[in-house]
Amino acid sequence: MYDNPIEEARRQAQICNSCRYCESYCAVFPSMHASRIFSDGDITQLANLCHGCQNCFNACQYTEPHEFSLNLPGILAEVRQESWEQTAFPAALGRVFHRNGTLISIFTVFAMAALFWILRSFPGGGQGFYAFIAHNTLVAIFTPAFLLPLFALAIGLNRYWGRVGGERVRIPHVIEAFGSVAKMRNLAGGHGDGCNFEDEDRFSHKRRYMHQLVMYGFLLCFAATASGTIMHYVFDMPAPYGLLSFPKIFGIPGGVMLCIGTLGLMHLKSKGDPDLQFPQVRGGEFGFILLLFIVSFTGLALYAFGSTLALEALLALHLGSVLAFFLLMPYSKMAHGFYRLAALIRDAQRTRL
Numbered sequence: 586m587y588d589n590p591i592e593e594a595r596r597q598a599q600i601c602n603s604c605r606y607c608e609s610y611c612a613v614f615p616s617m618h619a620s621r622i623f624s625d626g627d628i629t630q631l632a633n634l635c636h637g638c639q640n641c642f643n644a645c646q647y648t649e650p651h652e653f654s655l656n657l658p659g660i661l662a663e664v665r666q667e668s669w670e671q672t673a674f675p676a677a678l679g680r681v682f683h684r685n686g687t688l689i690s691i692f693t694v695f696a697m698a699a700l701f702w703i704l705r706s707f708p709g710g711g712q713g714f715y716a717f718i719a720h721n722t723l724v725a726i727f728t729p730a731f732l733l734p735l736f737a738l739a740i741g742l743n744r745y746w747g748r749v750g751g752e753r754v755r756i757p758h759v760i761e762a763f764g765s766v767a768k769m770r771n772l773a774g775g776h777g778d779g780c781n782f783e784d785e786d787r788f789s790h791k792r793r794y795m796h797q798l799v800m801y802g803f804l805l806c807f808a809a810t811a812s813g814t815i816m817h818y819v820f821d822m823p824a825p826y827g828l829l830s831f832p833k834i835f836g837i838p839g840g841v842m843l844c845i846g847t848l849g850l851m852h853l854k855s856k857g858d859p860d861l862q863f864p865q866v867r868g869g870e871f872g873f874i875l876l877l878f879i880v881s882f883t884g885l886a887l888y889a890f891g892s893t894l895a896l897e898a899l900l901a902l903h904l905g906s907v908l909a910f911f912l913l914m915p916y917s918k919m920a921h922g923f924y925r926l927a928a929l930i931r932d933a934q935r936t937r938l
């Protein structure tokens with residue numbers, strides 16, 4: 586850890602700016618080369634454009650034992666982390682989660698599952714899951730649990746936008762950023778061979794594919810929940826839903842993709858060199874991926890074993906993990922996705938459009 590990570594990142598960015606060997610690797614270098622002098626906001630923006638693939642470190646001739654001692658992925662990870670902690674609302678919660686994320690995630694899942702286990706003593710008299718927990722009770726819990734973290738995240742992003750000097754957002758900026766996210770363009774390594782995250786001589790697309798599985802799996806699960814809500818309120822079709830209904834057509838493949846993607850990301854993260862990441866926050870990173878895995882796995886288990894005696898326990902565990910996921914969202918790595926999107930929009934403003 587550096588006393589002043591931004592200052593150290595500035596030193597390293599100035600060396601890269603002279604060298605330019607990694608020009609085509611990712612969005613960081615073209616953005617870096619657009620300036621000669623880096624403000625604190627510019628460094629924060631570069632850090633949030635970096636996704637820690639480690640390609641530049643493995644290609645660099647100035648890493649230790651060279652006196653320049655370059656470790657761009659490591660220092661950008663530290664600045665990135667600091668930027669999330671300082672802009673999170675409230676900031677103290679971000680710091681606590683990043684350092685103890687795995688424990689906090691597990692504790693919150695079990696605490697929330699216990700809450701739902703208790704609530705099932707007051708059944709709602711509905712069908713399916715609602716026979717155990719009333720629909721209105723779920724709405725009363727999940728509506729604020731969804732909206733308040735979004736509000737906290739919006740404050741954090743607004744602070745980030747001010748810090749990096751963001752301008753008025755126009756539609757072409759948003760289209761450019763979403764295009765990059767949809768293809769995970771920056772995880773292709775510039776040359777199209779992917780990252781050498783696991784081993785310095787072996788490029789692979791595994792990291793890109795696992796991120797895509799997580800992102801698209803999450804979006805499908807979100808579509809499953811949204812379609813269920815519309816069927817309930819607009820078409821008066823309450824759960825449970827059949828196998829060929831929209832909630833299940835979206836939810837089952839989404840859950841499978843999320844399970845595979847989160848397991849894959851945990852595996853890849855465990856193989857990456859901690860010194861090229863920010864080792865102090867690995868607990869928070871693992872905690873978030875683990876949380877997503879529990880949400881998807883318990884959701885699939887509910888589909889598979891929902892007609893057995895395990896239903897009540899699985900329901901409490903699944904609802905508890907979903908609630909924990911929402912509550913921890915602004916402080917977990919979920920926020921990373923939103924900050925990264927903001928960084929890509931800002932990048933489109935600065936360098937492309």
Ligand code: SF4
Binds near residue numbers: 645647
């Ligand atoms: S990481 Fe190393 S090789 Fe790449 S641009 Fe910077 S100084 Fe050059």
Ligand code: SF4
Binds near residue numbers: 640642
């Ligand atoms: S670690 Fe990867 S994403 Fe980050 S600056 Fe280096 S090449 Fe770019």
